[in-house]
Amino acid sequence: MPSSREIINDLRAQARALDGRHVAGSMMDGVCRSLRRGADELDRLLVELDMLRDYAEIPDSSK
Structure with missing residues (x-):
């Protein structure tokens, strides 16, 4: 399962890839x-x- 940071990076990468592009005649600005x-x-x-x-002193298992 991907980490939260990987998902965040993937979303931003997809936004960069689609920025200023048309798909099926629609601008992808909203997406x-x-x-x-x-x-x-x-x-x-x-x-x-x-x-x-940190406050609850719970170790982060993803690190």
């Missing part, structure tokens, strides 16, 4: 924006999760 927003939200949640783990 790229959604991919980036999803990556940003996952990144924010990952930081929050790390802070909570």
Whole structure:
């Protein structure tokens, strides 16, 4: 199973690949924006999760 960081990187890579492109006559701007927003939200949640783990002194099994 991919790590959260790998998923975030994949979303951003897909957004870069589709940026400014047309697919079946439609601009991919909305899709790229959604991919980036999803990556940003996952990144924010990952930081929050790390802070909570540190606070509760729970080891991060993904590191």
